Amino acid sequence: MVWPGIIAIIAIILGILIGPVVYVIPFVLICFFAYKIVERKNNLWAVTNLRVIDESGVFSRNSKESPLDKINNVSYNQSIWGRMFGYGSVQIQTAAEVGASTYNLVERPKELKDTITQMQEEYKNFRILTQARELAKAMSTDSHQESNKVVSAELEKLYELKQRGILTEEEYLARKKKMLET
Numbered sequence: 001m002v003w004p005g006i007i008a009i010i011a012i013i014l015g016i017l018i019g020p021v022v023y024v025i026p027f028v029l030i031c032f033f034a035y036k037i038v039e040r041k042n043n044l045w046a047v048t049n050l051r052v053i054d055e056s057g058v059f060s061r062n063s064k065e066s067p068l069d070k071i072n073n074v075s076y077n078q079s080i081w082g083r084m085f086g087y088g089s090v091q092i093q094t095a096a097e098v099g100a101s102t103y104n105l106v107e108r109p110k111e112l113k114d115t116i117t118q119m120q121e122e123y124k125n126f127r128i129l130t131q132a133r134e135l136a137k138a139m140s141t142d143s144h145q146e147s148n149k150v151v152s153a154e155l156e157k158l159y160e161l162k163q164r165g166i167l168t169e170e171e172y173l174a175r176k177k178k179m180l181e182t
Contacts, residue, residue: 040105047115049123052092054103068123070095074116076109092116125163132159135180151179 039058046053052071054064071094078088088109093100106112136152155176162172 040107043107045106045112047112047119049119049126052116064101066092066094066101068116068120069127071116071120074113076106076113078109082109129159132156154179 035058039056042058043056044054046055049068051068052066056062071092073093074090075093076088076090082088087105087107089102089104090106090109090112091100091102132155136155158167158172158175158179161167162169167175
């Protein structure tokens with residue numbers, strides 16, 4: 001009976017060759033998933049009143065900043081799996097040479113998109129208010145100080161009406177121009 005001995009030798013050789021692979025594959029998979037979890041935890045998004053910041057990386061750090069006034073469009077996409085597990089892709093289109101940047105596996109992509117849009121509006125309103133104040137300040141001279149105070153107060157009232165949605169952007173600009181010409 002030579003056959004059982006050959007089969008035993010083949011089984012031993014296969015065990016020696018395949019045995020470590022049985023332990024290595026699960027180890028590699030566990031390490032890969034652990035790295036992905038740490039990588040996801042180290043992905044930071046910050047939306048400030050001036051810019052959007054994305055920092056990521058485990059062993060090396062990567063940082064991307066997009067000024068709010070340079071962002072043209074923000075969109076997001078979620079697959080069915082993304083909706084179930086709370087992740088998706090966010091695309092930020094800027095006026096830069098690169099154009100659009102797509103960020104994949106973003107946690108709560110709709111919240112990020114809405115926050116960027118909200119901060120863009122706040123930034124735009126801040127810039128308009130600052131310009132109105134600077135214009136009102138520039139208009140105030142010693143000889144026309146009283147009339148300029150009235151005009152500056154009227155400009156601020158117009159801006160507040162526009163902010164509350166009572167005046168459209170076009171109406172606001174037309175009335176502002178008329179006030180400044182007189």
